[in-house]
Amino acid sequence: MKKLLLPLFITSLFIGCETIEINTPGFQANLEGIFFKANDSKGIKREQNSYTIQGITENEILTIKVKKSRVGTYLFGGNSESFATFEDKNGNIYSTNPEGFGEVTITARNTGQQYLTGTFKFRGILPGIDTLTIDRGVFFEVPYDYNVSEEDEVPNNTELFIAEINGNPFNPFTIGGIGDETKIIITASTSSNEIRLRIPIDADTGNNVLPTSGYSATYTNNGNTQGAESGFIYVLENNIAERFIKGSFAFNTASSTIEEGIFEVEY
Template identity: 40%
Template sequence: MRQLLLLLCAATFFVSCENIEDNTSAFQGDIDGTFFQATAASGSKNLDRTYTFTGLNAEEKLELTVSQIGSGIYELGPNSENKAVFTDASGGVYSTEFSGGEGEIVVTRYDTAGPTQTGTFTFTAVRPGIDTIRVSRGLFFEVYFDNTMPSTDDEDPVDPTNAGTFVAEIDDQVFNTQIVSANSSSTNITITGVASGRSLSLKIPIDTTTGNFSLDQDYQASYIEGSDVEAASSGTIVVTAHNTTNKTIKGAFTFETQNHSITLGQFNVTYQ
């Protein structure tokens, strides 16, 4: 039955690809009724031995991660190592890793000569507390991927002032982060974004799992301007992924202080 489904998906895919030129890769889909088309597409092997295929244009990025290489149906959802992530023009991140996310990636052809993969995808992705998008009629055609393991050479350490991505809005104004740091102790991970004399800081337990966490003594957030520190009076930190081996963590956050409202927060960092 699954083989029949793969054949049907493949037939649908190649009908959809009638306008794609020979020997040209493609990565496209329909996002809430708006056509997305990548101007560049490629794939790579991750440290955890999953594979991520990325399509991007000048403003947006779509990433598909599957547990292995080869033809098959890869189910998406909060408890799956397969995932789809869309980043919009404003930097907002939608993921199938959040509650409500679901869908599937169907690899219809794996060409070892490239190596390349061809297939289709459809999914629902969530931006926690903000919005949900539906992606349909997605396809990737002969997307090349690098099958070598990424380097873990200690001679190329993480830049302590550029630990990854950290974005948010403060009082409805974009917080344009200039420095992102992420450090750990025996008990906590501290993630800080700095811009123009202001900082946002998150403190997360070193042994955190994925999930939604209300701010308390264990999960903390603060707004800092000069010597003034405003601790969060309420809020939430959402951890969507935490790899203790590779020391990577990502998620979202929102919180209130006495004088400020921090919203649309997202982080994706490597900590030391």
């Protein structure tokens, strides 16, 4: 998967009630008095024209999902299709849904050059433990990716991987598939979390209970890897000639629950 490394240059930073301003591609915010500046930022067009926008440092990741990319304001919280999460260096995930709140405003979208600009603020909840308030958030001309075939009228993203980990949205920054003569390995990761699926290269469509021969799933958090003790991988399509697979999954490890998994990956 292509990664875009985008340097961020701050033209002016104002403390208090004023805003942070940037004029080159970038992603930054105020985390309760701590300045967050991403050294890698990217947008991804998802299914049904939703967009995921991420800013990542060496050990943190801030994710915004907005249900549409039209200029306007989209609210977080409750059962909103738009949400925000912040994953800290310890793998703790603060989320706006369902108990937090906030908003993202798309102020500009350039479909020709494929970038988004906007602002955001939100309160994320680490259930039963802590809250985090993030404000004065700005993403400026963050590029978004998708793949288009000559026959497609609407662009499609061919690298899709979403899930929930212990009730929190998992929005990986890196998605990849590798296939050899016997198996397909699908890996999706953030700075501290990784989900990995193993599927036979000749897998037919249908449901496969975990664990079973040829099929496996693991979840890694901060270097601690646990395998699936129960669950399933459902293969919806496996096109060996085109080297493309899609499906759904859910599984339980000794200490975590992974649900609502969907993947569409080339290998």
